[in-house]
Amino acid sequence: YTIERPLHLGAVLAAPERAGELLPALSAYGLPLGDAFQLRDDVIGAFGDEGVAGKPVGGDLREGKPTPMLARAVELSSDAQGEVLDQVGRPGMTDRQVAAAQQVIVDTGALADLEAVIAELTDRALAAIATAPITDEARVELIALAHYVSVRQL
Template identity: 60%
Template sequence: MGALLAAPERADELLAPLSAFGLPLGDAFQMRDDVLGVYGDTLVTGKPVADDIREGKPTPLMALACAAATPAQNAVLELVGEPGLTNEEIASVQQVIIDTGALAQLEAHISHLTDIALASLDTIPLNAQARDELAQLAHYVSWRDI
């Protein structure tokens, strides 16, 4: 949006390529936030560890885990949304997410979305420094604090 506000006369030229960069990167950012909500370090993220588990937030990470879970794993995932979970119960849920392959699958999707965003940089009519800064931004939002 900043580029469009700075150069409104170039809106037709910039909107599609900037969207091709920003939309997948925005999705990757949200997915990284979902991962950090389950596995993040409170000192780094500023959010309590596993808050998303206690709150029962419906995230792609949880959807992937539920879709791939065995009946025994589903029994553990049924704990999600309980505000009084113990550290051991949280660790069990976190392990099920890993064991179902949900975490690896979401990490792969974050990487894929970031690759799409980075590939689109060549279509944006910007100077090399601006492209480099956007690439750095993409890496930061996709791989922050992991």
């Protein structure tokens, strides 16, 4: 997902004469925030509530989508936990198997690790926007966007 390029487009359209100073600052904000968005999407894809997220519960697990969170869980898993994770992506994965895989992701610390990365990426974006040569109004909106991206609901 890209947050950087839409920001660039808006900046160039609004103030083409300031592109040289705005684009690097917006990249320093948009790149880590785009990564945080993708990682949050991975969490939602594995744990999200269909009614809230608009995605089926465990959809990414049912599809076997290779995500950093799943890779970390596999890396940290015991043999028994690895057997549970071996069911990820298999046709006909049951709700019980999805719940078991979710539990392994939690128990291995993979979810906590990913949450820490999301927080760190968001902090980087917030630090970048704090010193960006933009209006206070724009800064407030971009701070709000960063908070939304990092904590959007499951």
